[in-house]
Every structure is written in C-alpha cells, then in structure tokens.
Amino acid sequence: MSDVMEQAVTVETAKELGLLPEEFQKIKEYLGRTPNFTELSIYSVMWSEHCSYKNSIVWLKTLPKDGPHMLVAAGEENAGLVGIGDGLACAFKIESHNHPSAIEPYQGAATGVGGINRDIFTMGARPVAQLNSLRFGNPNLEKTKALVRGVVKGIGDYGNAFGIPTVGGEVFFDECYNVNPLVNAMSAGIVKVGKTVSATSYGLGNPVFIVGSATGKDGIHGATFASGDLHEDSADDLPSVQVGDPFTEKLLLEASLELIESGAVVGMQDMGAAGIICSTSEMSAKGKHGMVIHLDKVPVRQHNMQAWEILLSESQERMLIVVRKGKEKEVQKIFEKWDLNCVQIGEVTSGTQLKFYMNTELVADVPADSLVLGGGAPVYNREYSVPAYFYESKRFSIDQVEEPDDLKKVAKILLAHPNIASKKWVSTQYDSMVGTVNMSTNSPSDAAIVNIKGTNKAIALTVDCNSRYVYADPENGCAIAVAEAARNLVCSGAEPSAITNCLNFGNPYNKEVYWQFVQAIKGMGKACRKFQTPVTGGNVSFYNQSTDDGPVFPTPTIGMLGVMDDKSLRMSLNFKNAGDSIFLIGESVNDISSSEYLYSFHGVKQSPAPHFDLDTEFKVQQVVKNLIRKGLIESAHDVSDGGLFITLAESAMPGNFGFAIETDFDCRADAFLFGEAQSRIVVSVSEEKLDAFVDALAASDVEFSNLGAVTDGEILIDEESFGNIQEAKALYDTALDKLFTN
Amino acid sequence: MKFGVVVFPGSNCDEDMVYVLRNILNLEVVKLWHKDHDLQNCDCIVLPGGFSYGDYLRSGAIARFSPIMKEVIEFANKGGMVIGICNGFQILCESGLLPGALLHNENHQFICKNIHIKAEYQDSALTALISSDAVLKIPIAHGEGRYYADQETLDSLEQNGQILFRYCDESGKVTKESNPNGAVNNIAGICNQSKNVFGMMPHPERAADVELGNVDGKIIFESILSLVNS
Numbered sequence: 001m002s003d004v005m006e007q008a009v010t011v012e013t014a015k016e017l018g019l020l021p022e023e024f025q026k027i028k029e030y031l032g033r034t035p036n037f038t039e040l041s042i043y044s045v046m047w048s049e050h051c052s053y054k055n056s057i058v059w060l061k062t063l064p065k066d067g068p069h070m071l072v073a074a075g076e077e078n079a080g081l082v083g084i085g086d087g088l089a090c091a092f093k094i095e096s097h098n099h100p101s102a103i104e105p106y107q108g109a110a111t112g113v114g115g116i117n118r119d120i121f122t123m124g125a126r127p128v129a130q131l132n133s134l135r136f137g138n139p140n141l142e143k144t145k146a147l148v149r150g151v152v153k154g155i156g157d158y159g160n161a162f163g164i165p166t167v168g169g170e171v172f173f174d175e176c177y178n179v180n181p182l183v184n185a186m187s188a189g190i191v192k193v194g195k196t197v198s199a200t201s202y203g204l205g206n207p208v209f210i211v212g213s214a215t216g217k218d219g220i221h222g223a224t225f226a227s228g229d230l231h232e233d234s235a236d237d238l239p240s241v242q243v244g245d246p247f248t249e250k251l252l253l254e255a256s257l258e259l260i261e262s263g264a265v266v267g268m269q270d271m272g273a274a275g276i277i278c279s280t281s282e283m284s285a286k287g288k289h290g291m292v293i294h295l296d297k298v299p300v301r302q303h304n305m306q307a308w309e310i311l312l313s314e315s316q317e318r319m320l321i322v323v324r325k326g327k328e329k330e331v332q333k334i335f336e337k338w339d340l341n342c343v344q345i346g347e348v349t350s351g352t353q354l355k356f357y358m359n360t361e362l363v364a365d366v367p368a369d370s371l372v373l374g375g376g377a378p379v380y381n382r383e384y385s386v387p388a389y390f391y392e393s394k395r396f397s398i399d400q401v402e403e404p405d406d407l408k409k410v411a412k413i414l415l416a417h418p419n420i421a422s423k424k425w426v427s428t429q430y431d432s433m434v435g436t437v438n439m440s441t442n443s444p445s446d447a448a449i450v451n452i453k454g455t456n457k458a459i460a461l462t463v464d465c466n467s468r469y470v471y472a473d474p475e476n477g478c479a480i481a482v483a484e485a486a487r488n489l490v491c492s493g494a495e496p497s498a499i500t501n502c503l504n505f506g507n508p509y510n511k512e513v514y515w516q517f518v519q520a521i522k523g524m525g526k527a528c529r530k531f532q533t534p535v536t537g538g539n540v541s542f543y544n545q546s547t548d549d550g551p552v553f554p555t556p557t558i559g560m561l562g563v564m565d566d567k568s569l570r571m572s573l574n575f576k577n578a579g580d581s582i583f584l585i586g587e588s589v590n591d592i593s594s595s596e597y598l599y600s601f602h603g604v605k606q607s608p609a610p611h612f613d614l615d616t617e618f619k620v621q622q623v624v625k626n627l628i629r630k631g632l633i634e635s636a637h638d639v640s641d642g643g644l645f646i647t648l649a650e651s652a653m654p655g656n657f658g659f660a661i662e663t664d665f666d667c668r669a670d671a672f673l674f675g676e677a678q679s680r681i682v683v684s685v686s687e688e689k690l691d692a693f694v695d696a697l698a699a700s701d702v703e704f705s706n707l708g709a710v711t712d713g714e715i716l717i718d719e720e721s722f723g724n725i726q727e728a729k730a731l732y733d734t735a736l737d738k739l740f741t742n
Numbered sequence: 743m744k745f746g747v748v749v750f751p752g753s754n755c756d757e758d759m760v761y762v763l764r765n766i767l768n769l770e771v772v773k774l775w776h777k778d779h780d781l782q783n784c785d786c787i788v789l790p791g792g793f794s795y796g797d798y799l800r801s802g803a804i805a806r807f808s809p810i811m812k813e814v815i816e817f818a819n820k821g822g823m824v825i826g827i828c829n830g831f832q833i834l835c836e837s838g839l840l841p842g843a844l845l846h847n848e849n850h851q852f853i854c855k856n857i858h859i860k861a862e863y864q865d866s867a868l869t870a871l872i873s874s875d876a877v878l879k880i881p882i883a884h885g886e887g888r889y890y891a892d893q894e895t896l897d898s899l900e901q902n903g904q905i906l907f908r909y910c911d912e913s914g915k916v917t918k919e920s921n922p923n924g925a926v927n928n929i930a931g932i933c934n935q936s937k938n939v940f941g942m943m944p945h946p947e948r949a950a951d952v953e954l955g956n957v958d959g960k961i962i963f964e965s966i967l968s969l970v971n972s
Contacts, residue, residue, distance in 0.1 A: 156851075156852050159794070159851070246796070247793060248796075250751070251751055354839045430854060436951055442856070742850075
C-alpha cells in the first residue's frame with residue numbers, strides 16, 4: 001500500500017469537513033479501514049446535503065413521479081424528461097446557487113446559469129429557454145442593491161453570451177433574505193425521443209474522457225459550503241465560489257451535441273457540485289461498473305494541485321464522458337474542431353471500485369455505490385415540530401384592520417411596490433429573444449411561450465412561489481405555488497405537464513424549519529396529484545439562513561412546464577378593445593390574509609395564507625381552458641400578488657386601455673381590490689361572444705361575475721376615477737429603475 | 743442569390759439568421775466556418791450576432807483576425823455585399839470595413855427590447871423598399887451598441903448618405919428618449935461609402951417570423967432581394 005493510503009485521519013478531521021462522528025464510523029465500515037484525507041474529502045462532499053439529499057430524500061420520495069408524459073422518472077438523470085409529442089421531449093430543471101451568490105453575486109449567479117444549462121445538454125437536449133427566480137432583502141439597503149445589480153449582471157452576462165433566451169422569471173424582496181438571497185436558475189431543452197444520453201458508465205475497457213475547461217482550485221468544497229449556514233467568516237470561503245466562462249460553455253454545448261450525434265457516447269455527465277468525484281461515482285454506480293482514473297492526466301490551471309483538489313474542484317464548463325472503445329479519435333476530432341480540451345483520464349473497469357491514481361500512486365480507493373444517493377449515502381429522518389408562529393397567524397381576522405379611507409393611495413403604493421411593479425429593469429438586461437422562439441415578446445401572457453419551430457406546438461414555462469404564503473402556512477402555501485404555476489400555464493393556453501422544484505429552506509437540523517419542509521412537501525404532493533403534474537426532479541437547498549437573522553421564508557420554487565399542442569390556441573393577458581366586458585372567474589372573498597397590501601401597507605406580518613381551495617382552483621382552471629379552446633375570450637390574467645386591482649391594471653397597460661368596474665357588496669372594498677384570495681382569473685370578452693361566454697359559464701359550477709368593461713384609458717371604480725392608465729404605468733414601469741439605477 | 747452566414751465560435755444568432763433566410767424567405771444559404779478560407783461563391787456574406795470568441799476583450803476585436811475574415815475583407819474590398827448585425831456590425835467596425843466604433847451602452851447595461859428605427863435614404867440595398875416615413879419595430883440586444891465616430895467621419899457619413907437607420911419613437915420622431923444606448927446622432931446602422939458593406943445594431947432576423955407577432959424586419963431582407971432582382 002502506498003504512503004498516501006496509509007495516512008489515516010481522525011474523527012476530528014471528519015468533523016472539520018462537515019461529517020458527523022457516526023458518518024465517519026460508517027465510512028470506516030464501507031472501506032473496512034480508516035480513510036485517508038483524500039477519501040475523507042470525497043465522502044464529505046458526496047455525503048453533503050447538496051449531493052446526497054440525506055435530510056430530504058425520505059420526504060422527496062413521497063412526491064408523485066409518474067404522469068402520462070413522463071419519459072424519465074425523477075432523480076434518475078440530470079434532469080426530468082417529458083414527452084411533448086411529435087417524437088420530441090423536453091428536459092427541464094431548476095437549481096439553486098444561493099450561497100455562492102450571497103458572497104460573490106456576479107460569479108455566483110453566472111455559474112448557476114452555466115450549471116443548469118449543462119444539466120440539460122448533458123442529456124443531449126439543446127437548451128431553448130431559461131428562467132430564473134430571485135429573492136433579495138430589503139431593496140432600500142445598499143447591500144441589497146449591490147446584490148441585485150451583481151446577480152442580474154451575472155445571469156445576463158452568462159446567459160446572453162451562451163445564447164439561450166431568458167424568457168421568464170420572478171423577483172421578490174423581503175427582509176428575511178437580507179443576508180441570504182436566493183438565486184434559482186431554470187433551463188429547458190428539446191431533444192428527439194430516443195436520442196438522449198444517460199449519466200452512466202459501463203463496458204469494460206471503455207475510455208473515460210474529461211472535456212472542456214482546465215481544472216483549477218475554484219469551488220473546492222463548494223458542495224460542503226452550500227450545506228452549512230452563512231456566517232460572518234463566509235467571505236473567507238471565497239475559493240468555494242466558481243468562476244464562469246460562457247464562451248467555453250457555448251463551445252462545450254456545440255461539441256457535446258455533435259459528439260452525441262456521432263453515437264460514440266456510452267454516458268455523459270456534467271461536472272457540477274463535487275466535480276470529478278461526483279461524476280465518476282454517480283456514473284459508475286448507475287452503470288454498475290468501476291473506474292480507474294489518473295488524476296495527473298487532468299488538464300489543470302495551476303501547478304501543485306493536490307489529488308483531492310483535482311477530485312473536488314468545481315471548475316465550470318467540464319464534462320466527464322465515457323465513450324465506446326475504438327472511438328477515441330472521433331471524439332478527439334470533434335473537440336479539436338471546437339478548440340476544447342479532450343483528454344482520456346481513465347477507463348471503465350469491472351467490479352465497483354473507483355481507484356484514483358496520482359503519478360502512478362494510488363491515492364483513493366472507494367466503492368462507487370457507497371458514495372451516492374440510493375446507495376451508501378446516509379438517509380435521515382429528521383425530527384420536526386410546529387412553530388408557535390403558525391398558530392398565532394391563524395388568529396388574524398380582517399376585522400383587526402381598519403379599511404383605509406383613501407383606496408387610491410393604496411393603489412398607487414402597490415403599483416410602485418418592488419414586489420408588484422414591472423421587472424423590466426431586470427428583464428431587459430437579459431437577452432429574451434435570441435433563438436427567435438419567444439412568442440411572448442410581442443404578446444404578453446402569464447407564462448412564457450416558447451415556439452417549437454417546425455411543429456404546430458409550443459411549450460409554456462413559468463416559475464412561481466409566493467414564499468410569504470408558504471411561511472404563513474407551508475402546506476397550503478406550497479400547494480398555492482403549484483396551483484399558481486398551473487394557473488399561469490392555463491391562462492396562456494397550455495396544458496400543465498410536469499414540474500421541477502427548487503426547495504430553498506433553512507437549516508434542516510432546526511425542527512421548526514424541518515416542519516416547514518415537511519409541510520411544504522405534503523402541499524406540493526397534494527397539488528401535483530390534483531393537476532397531474534409529476535415532479536421530475538430539482539434541487540434541495542437547505543441552510544439558507546444566517547447566524548444573525550435566522551432562516552429565510554421557506555421557498556419551494558415551482559418551475560412548471562406546459563404543452564400547447566396547437567399554438568393558435570395561445571392566450572395573452574392584455575385587453576384588446578375598449579368596450580369589451582371584463583369578467584372575474586372564481587369567487588370574490590372577504591380576505592386580505594398574507595397579501596402585499598396587508599403586509600406592506602398595514603405592516604401586519606402575521607396572518608394565514610390567503611383563501612385557497614384546491615378543488616375550486618382545479619375547476620376554475622378547467623373552465624378557463626375550455627373558454628380558450630372555444631375561442632370565447634380575448635384575454636386571461638390570473639389574480640395574484642397585489643390582488644384584483646393590479647391584475648386589471650396589468651391587463652390594461654400593454655394596450656393603454658383602462659377599466660371601469662363595480663366592487664362587490666359582500667366584500668370590503670379593500671379585500672375586493674387588493675386581497676389575494678386564490679383561484680381567480682380575469683378575462684375580457686367581446687360583444688359578439690358575450691352570450692356564448694355566459695352560456696358556457698352558466699353550464700359550469702364555477703362562480704363568475706361581470707366586473708365592468710374595458711375603457712379607453714380611464715380607471716373607474718364604482719364610478720370614482722382612479723386616474724388614467726398612463727399614471728399607473730408611470731408608477732409601475734419606473735419603480736425598479738428608481739431603486740437600482742446607479 | 744446565395745447567402746453565407748459566418749459562424750464564429752461564440753456566434754449565437756447564426757441559426758436565427760439561417761432560419762429566416764432559408765425557412766421564411768426560401769433563399770439559398772450556407773454556413774461559413776471561421777477556420778475556413780472558402781466563401782463558397784456566396785453573393786452576400788452575413789456576420790451574425792453573438793459573442794465571437796467570447797468578446798472578453800472588446801466586441802469583435804478578435805474575430806477580425808480569424809481566417810474567414812481575411813476572405814470577407816477581400817470580398818468586401820472587391821465590392822461584395824457584406825452585412826453585419828449586432829456583433830457582426832462590431833466586427834466590421836473593428837476590421838475597418840466600416841468607420842466608427844461601438845462603445846458600451848450609456849447606462850452600462852446590456853439592453854434587450856423592441857425599439858423603433860427609420861430609414862433616411864432608399865438608395866441602399868437594406869433600405870430600398872423602406873419609405874422615409876415608415877417606422878420599424880425591431881429588437882436590440884447588446885451591451886456595446888453605442889455608435890461613435892468623430893465629427894469629421896460623422897459629417898462625411900451624413901453627406902454621403904451612409905446612415906442607414908436612426909433610432910426614433912413610435913411616431914418616427916428622432917429624439918433623445920428614443921435613443922436606447924446613447925448612440926451619436928441616434929445612429930442604429932450605417933454603410934460604407936461604396937454602399938456594399940452594411941452594419942446595424944438592431945436584429946431584423948428577430949422580427950421576421952409571423953409566429954413571433956412582429957415582421958417589421960422582413961422588409962430589410964426584401965429590400966436586399968428587390969435590389970438584386972432588379
């Protein structure tokens with residue numbers, strides 16, 4: 001045995017690397033000896049929450065995985081795969097890059113975009129659209145402004161150069177994210193069914209290649225870093241943040257797809273968290289083979305890199321590829337064309353051991369299966385308990401809040417509220433049109449619609465989560481997130497198909513945080529079953545909290561894919577003609593719980609989630625789907641943040657229309673206008689379709705009401721003027737500019 | 743008429759350009775790889791948008807030295823038609839085929855949105871069919887699109903009718919507010935003195951497919967064809 005193999009470590013070192021004493025014991029059992037430092041480092045990253053899902057997998061397994069369109073079940077590949085018809089499939093996934101973005105917003109966000117796109121094209125799918133979901137602290141703080149500017153520029157610079165349009169997203173501000181912002185990036189790609197590549201490895205003697213960027217010291221222990229709380233010394237972890245190079249990513253995309261087309265590939269996996277060790281172990285465990293890897297052959301950026309540094313480096317824009325023996329030259333030729341590194345670093349062996357050598361010296365010898373999720377990685381049932389705040393918020397009653405005299409003032413404040421106002425300041429910094437597939441540029445809709453050229457189809461994509469609702473009531477709040485995503489797709493004319501999730505929570509060892517997690521998963525499962533949208537995969541991000549401020553709002557971001565079989569059935573959100581009737585589908589409720597209005601205007605931070613009933617929600621969506629298919633409505637826009645008033649204003653603004661409506665006697669006017677009760681959709685109807693529209697609705701058992709009509713620009717509520725749409729637009733369009741323009 | 747779309751490493755609007763020329767306008771089009779020297783007898787060379795070679799130095803600064811550009815420059819100098827869109831425009835300025843330079847946008851941000859432009863003259867291949875009072879809605883998507891040239895160059899551009907497009911508002915007024923990036927004199931596109939080399943920052947290929955709800959850019963391609971066909 002070599003010297004390196006004999007340098008055993010102690011439980012103290014294990015603890016320093018973030019492992020528990022019992023985990024150290026388990027490692028010794030797997031190896032039948034005490035690990036050396038390199039091996040310990042391997043287990044520390046592979047058994048981190050980020051790679052192993054050890055604290056979440058028990059609950060994730062309760063989520064529905066099967067649906068009519070699923071081609072690959074959750075967790076089996078780098079991303080979920082959904083059949084969309086015409087022999088095509090969509091690979092899509094969302095992932096977090098929260099901690100790197102907290103300490104280095106530009107690179108943290110940029111590499112998040114890079115990583116999620118690699119997850120898509122490593123399967124053989126060409127990315128066609130990106131989205132993102134961002135959460136920051138109080139927007140008036142200088143620190144938040146710097147984070148916003150850095151993250152947005154990072155996403156833009158990477159995504160724009162990579163050349164895939166950013167078609168949608170969300171931005172939300174709350175003080176709970178002051179220290180720990182959330183940066184979730186989503187990508188979707190299209191691939192022919194049967195042309196996908198698996199993250200696997202088999203075939204004795206097949207060569208193993210590393211391709212793409214050289215390996216440096218960036219991002220070492222990044223997965224472990226992401227699996228701990230942020231603290232005052234976190235900035236010292238800067239080497240844990242990777243650096244992105246979108247140009248190389250673009251070349252890697254083209255070269256990888258060309259390679260897949262050649263048929264030489266056995267398996268392929270991008271190098272994300274935990275670098276080479278993650279790809280080699282996950283591919284080997286899946287293919288039930290071993291691997292010998294010569295780390296000294298890996299192209300490196302700097303001298304004197306240790307074996308464990310090469311193994312764990314999270315340098316970006318790299319792939320591990322197992323190819324058929326005899327195809328080596330073909331592979332080399334493709335990467336030469338694209339001027340990328342392509343080096344054979346090892347080969348597939350029989351058995352299940354991973355053996356890593358450095359200059360002929362064996363430096364680590366571990367069973368692949370012992371490292372991975374579903375294999376030897378630990379699985380924990382964490383304890384949880386209901387936090388006191390949950391019961392306190394339930395005591396809230398609308399009667400505790402006095403209705404303001406001046407509702408116009410409320411309207412103005414909400415229009416300019418950073419959580420409601422136009423996010424154009426952000427979205428115009430992203431290339432939303434490259435690829436010429438974004439059908440929402442000139443015709444806005446609740447979800448982004450992406451053309452599938454050469455077919456009659458389009459896909460629709462959305463990311464949604466109101467984390468204030470989830471905090472108030474994790475189960476219902478998370479069900480609402482799924483429902484809202486489905487509603488956005490339905491309002492755009494698409495059929496909800498499947499979801500990917502990004503589960504951003506605090507420290508799972510905190511029982512109340514873990515309760516939020518468990519409840520959210522229950523709510524998600526319930527809603528996904530109702531909408532028949534299975535969970536195709538995603539990402540868990542725990543430890544989103546700082547030592548000072550505690551956990552962030554539980555934020556289970558839902559990325560949903562919808563399919564539109566006939567793109568002529570797409571629906572937009574904007575009013576089309578003055579004089580068209582405006583209807584509300586769904587029930588007006590005397591509810592202001594967890595609304596932006598209650599939270600920001602009245603400063604009431606504790607209240608339940610808004611009114612929500614899953615069955616009603618489903619029925620409302622079916623009705624709207626039907627109305628779109630029958631061609632009976634001119635526009636559809638769901639009621640969400642800011643309530644009915646904001647929905648109406650958003651429908652009116654694109655065409656410079658206004659609206660004249662009457663409030664409901666059964667509701668307080670503030671609840672009617674600004675409450676965020678769920679399952680409501682505003683539609684507009686032309687004169688000639690009015691009768692057929694009313695007949696169709698009367699035949700359903702869904703409540704609906706005639707609110708009023710579209711005007712030329714004036715906003716009238718109960719015959720009182722709320723000003724002109726241009727004034728509303730000025731507030732709505734410039735709010736973020738005012739906050740974030742230097 | 744045969745079109746050649748140059749593919750640099752980092753080009754990302756090459757496919758979009760090919761799609762419009764081939765699938766929408768039914769024209770013959772080939773891709774030209776940056777390492778090649780053969781222009782394949784094309785009648786018109788298009789340098790598409792993107793981030794050639796990553797554009798980490800200065801947009802277009804490296805691309806001008808690529809093998810294919812040597813041929814493109816020679817082709818242009820012999821009177822061949824060359825069109826640069828966005829990054830292509832930057833490359834044409836860097837390689838000296840067009841005067842002036844494209845600087846960082848005034849607000850130091852990347853900007854992607856629909857803007858409006860108008861054509862002043864009808865005597866160029868790109869503007870032949872565009873009447874002087876027409877306003878086109880075309881998207882821009884760039885971080886370095888602020889056209890700049892010294893006064894002497896600007897004077898000669900104006901005198902020779904080399905300014906193809908200016909940013910304007912919806913009604914066609916050329917105003918400061920309608921200038922998205924701070925370009926001098928609202929310049930969105932220019933051509934060389936002999937009017938065979940053209941550069942513009944807006945992306946007409948992003949406004950040519952009826953499925954995207956805006957086909958204002960199509961007339962620019964149709965102009966090229968009309969001039970050649972006549």
